[in-house]
Amino acid sequence: MKIILKEYLASLKERGDLDKSVLPNLLAEIGLRVLNTPMIGTRQNGVDIAAVGKIKGEDEERYLYLFCIKAGNITRRDWDDGVQAVRPELNEIRDVYLRTNVAAEHAGLPVRIVLCCGGELDETVLMNWAGYSTQNETDRVRYQEWNGDRLADLMMRSLLARELLDEAPRRSFQKAVAMVNEPSACYQYSRAFLHDLLLEEGLAPNIQLLRLRQAYICLNAVTTWAIEADNFESIYTVSELGVMLCWNVVGAQPPRRRPTQYDRALGVLLDQFIKLYLACSERYLAKTAYEHSQQLHALSTSVRSREAVDVNLALFELLGRLAIHGCWTASLSQTFTEEDKDFSKVLKDSTVRVLDTIVQLVNSNPTLNSPFKDDHMIEIALVMYLAQMTGSTPRFSPWLKSIAQQTTLALAINSHYPTCFSDYADLLNHPVSADDSYRAEACSGSVLYPYLFVWLEYAASNDEKVEFKERLARFLPNCTHQAWLPDEETDAHIWRGETYHGVCVTDLSPQRGFEEVAETLNVAIENCTDINEISAVKSGLVVLFLAACRHYRLPIPPHFWLANG
Secondary structure (H helix, E strand, O other), X not given: OHHHHHHHHHHOXXXXXXXXXXXXXXXXXXXXXXXXXXXXXXXXXXXXXXXXXXXXXXXOOOEEEEEEEEOOOEOHHHHHOOOOOHHHHHHHHHHXXXXXXXXXXXXXXXXXXXXXXXXXXXXXXXXXXXXHHHHHOOOOXXXXXXXXXXXXXXXXXXXXXXXXXXXXXXXXXHHHHHOOOOHHHHHHHXXXXXXXXXXXXXXXXXXHHHHHHHHHHHHHHHHHHHHHOOOHHHHHHHHHHHHHHHHHHHOOOOOOOOOOHHHHHHHHHHHHHHHHHHHHHHHHHHHOHHHHOOOOOHHHHHOOOOOHHHHHHHHHHHHHHHHHHHHHHHHHHHHOOOOOHHHHHHHHXXXXXXXXXXXXXXXXXXXXXXXXXXXXXXXXXHHHHHHHHOOOHHHHHHHHHHHHHHHHHHHHHOOOOOEOOOOHHHHHHOOOOOOHHHHHHHOOEEOHHHHHHHHHHHHOOHHHHHHHHHHHHHHOOOOEEOEEEOOOOHHHHHHHOXXXXXXXXXXXOHHHOHHHHHHHHHHHHHHOHHHHHOHHHHOOOHHHHHHHHHHOOOOOOHHHOOOOO
């Protein structure tokens, strides 16, 4: 375990990894109170992190700890070459920070200036460090070196020790790291250790925080190793799963008029899980969709399969990840409009890029006009929800009409029409027959056709709507057209990945006409108000609920079909 941690720490980058994610959690667990973490664009006077307190099992009195953090190994060039080098920053701590930035309540505390790195000090730097620290130490100020070995020891002692981390999650974590080259295995082992750590109920607040920090550190290690192995599939799936299970803890907290220290700590951890997920999502999309969406059939060919079903499944999966990433950036850009205009602009630019990439992806890969699975309604609905959020609906209306035309044409020619089958072998052989009995089984129910029918009312001509209805009436006369809505049990189960909850609304056959279908949906929405009790929705994180629906393959509820009613 220690070897895994040392390799992981050595591979971390300073900005956003070691100094913002790993070290603050570690310091909190060893008994220190973090006073500040690094911020982009502000002068830090040499101090990346300041903390105060006593390290459990080591300190006998309180100290003010000032951390100068560097990534990886510290070489001779890192020591004294430029303003971001080690020596100039240590000088700033001594000459500026200690004289101007220390709060009055901490002014009398002895000081520990810590040179921290994920790797080691090179042999060429050791004498420089020894000479500098000896020359500048005083009765009040002492210097310490925290290298990767020291950090790994602290992590083993305070976060991942055998008495703190049970054998089951420890083994699952080690297996997840060992299998980072195999996305499905890595996901299953990551899911196992996250479930072991985060799904136990009735824990004391301090134990719950420890579990969340353990989960984050382990998850961060898995994604770091997966990046090293160029496995971007794993970093996406496990980081998204981490957000769901973190919210399972955070969202279960009772509302309070004034947030407690525990609530604020939970908020910080949730922020770290979401940032990790969005960073992994951006890295994944940069390697896949952003790089190749403009080239005709490029992404379809990259699936490396002769089977059309493999290409279709992979491309719709990519489409859904693009859409949910755009929903995140669009939602967050509205949140930060007043707080940080520059960051809001970055998020808006990212959303525009996602929209452009989706258009290019659809135009370059015709398979996205013909979903093979009925639950591809999820991806289609997420794209249209993002389009409505950004006022881009006209860009995607032709695509919706094409899907409606292609899916019903596939019924007519008995070729890869959408089915409710989910088993891969069934999808691979579908359709095995042109018989009505087989078609009735393969399309016993549908959430896709009602969704398309509602949108065709606004996007299609009368002839196109008539053709859509006639084909469905001819080839799927007994299909149960339906929609899914959450119920009172959904919030307790959805974040854990349990799918046996919610209510189903039927009688949505296009043969009834748009007015009756719309009335049925409106009555269902009015009566099924449990969506307003979903913890993420109540907290303003609607996109988190939509992400959970996509991750666990639950249909997008009709509340989000038409954002403007």
